[in-house]
Amino acid sequence: MADGKTVGYLQLAHNEWDPAAKASRTKVLYSFGREDQLDVAGIRRLVAALCRLLEQGEALVATAPAELRFTESKALGGAFALDGLWHALGIDAVMRRMLVTTRMEPRVERILFALVANRALAPSSKLGATRWIEHDVVIDGLDVPVVDESCYRAMDWLIDAEPELGRIVFDNTADLLNLEVDLLFFDTISTYFEAEDADAPVGRDERGMPVADASAAAKQAGFRTLGKSKDSRPDLPQIVVGMAVTRDGIPVRCWSWPGNTADSALIRQVKHDMRDWSLSRIVWVADRGFASAANRRYLQRAGGHYILGEKLRGGTAEADAALSRQGRYRHVADNLQVKEVRLSSDLAEDRFVICFNPDAAIRDAAIRARIVALLEEMINGSDTLSRDQRAELRGVISTKPGLNRYLRTTPGGLLRVDKKAIDAEANLDGKFLLRCSDPKPSAEDIALGYKQLLEVERGWRDMKSVIDMRPVYHRVEARIRAHVLLCWLALLLIRIAETKTGQTWAAIRDELQRLHLGTFTGPAGSFRQRTELTAGQKKILAALGLPEPRRIFEATPATP
Known part of the structure; x- marks a missing residue:
């Protein structure tokens, strides 16, 4: 120039x-x-x-410059969202406050969150969880590797913290979701262990927790013990797990008991444990396994009420009388019809509502027809058998409740299909009977309230299939109890996410887990940067009320 x-x-x-x-x-x-x-x-x-x-x-x-290397990528989105809900519920603050009075390390709260996130995102054993935390996911505040022993110490502390933690979590959940807690649904499942022997008997306190200084006479069954299995595995030791759920499907508390504990006694302990919670007037909803007279009296203490399922077969005199009353059904919703029947005051003070599902009635009739056809095939030609041979066949059928229900034996020892039993069963097709102590709700509201018990059943399905509560890789009772609590906390966060977004957890998880944090290293140092947010991820975070994660997580200059 x-x-x-x-x-x-x-x-x-x-x-x-x-x-x-x-x-x-x-x-x-x-x-x-x-x-x-x-x-x-x-x-x-x-x-x-x-x-x-x-x-x-x-x-x-x-x-990128030739010297810049892309060294690592970890999933960020799922754990980020769960951690946001964990914080919104105040679980982190409660745990840290409780930890101050102990000699436990402060990061116990972070370890417990990581174990809960593992159940929700990639269920595995505790050994697998530590590898997952170290290599596969970003847990804020937990950059140092976690060893198995740290997980076990954190779980042991969780057992002692659960009573206070559970109450505060419930209060905060009710505030976060503006829950109207007027119905609590309660149900139990059993979960078995691949173990040859049941646990040895132990002494227990009023909470059912093991104590060491009990006499031999005062000892009760061990935690993993034989009992009535709901998994069709009566040959294996098991435990019983109970859950209380709101009408919105939010699991507000979870319990675990020895495997031989009867359902009838559990609901009384549940009500006792929740007596100090800030609950409004409560109507408890449970199935027919909890409908004993003792349970009904207990649930009505302090003005409480109940909606309970009643047995249709071999039930009480009240149930038989209710089913025999005439009346017209009223359509409620979808394919559900209801009819309330009034009994004389000397027979029962409760209200009884008969519910009828026409579609279920068709299914019940079809199932019964197949059972009767099989029974007829089995006894066909049995008149020509000797008395001993017929008795042997009768014994075989008696081991099959479905078939035995429709079999009768003539005075002469001949085997016949019981036509009266078939007619009696046909009268029950598609029906279920409800018993309610509350005089205020309509018959329709009683039926719909009980139908929401399906929310508990959905919770159990997710506990088993999404969170993988089983198999349980622990033998010590305290660790098993802690494992159940971790599963409950994971289900709680999942349900809150579903409630606030209107999406299934599977869809939420799949979308969020595509959000990763990459690590880049070069001569000047290293930095961690997240991937760009998709429209779906932005929508989920907005629905959860969470901010977008920062773009650059950290930048570390190279050491001279």
């Missing part, structure tokens, strides 16, 4: 071989103009446009 300055021009050029001249020729593809007047924004747009032609990883390598 005239002033003596040197001006550079930038061009994108490509060398091509000229076979005639047998030399390389330079071909200018694009001219960027003067170096001091470079259109940087335009170059960025050009590079971005070219990168769209490449895979994401190839574009990163192509645009």
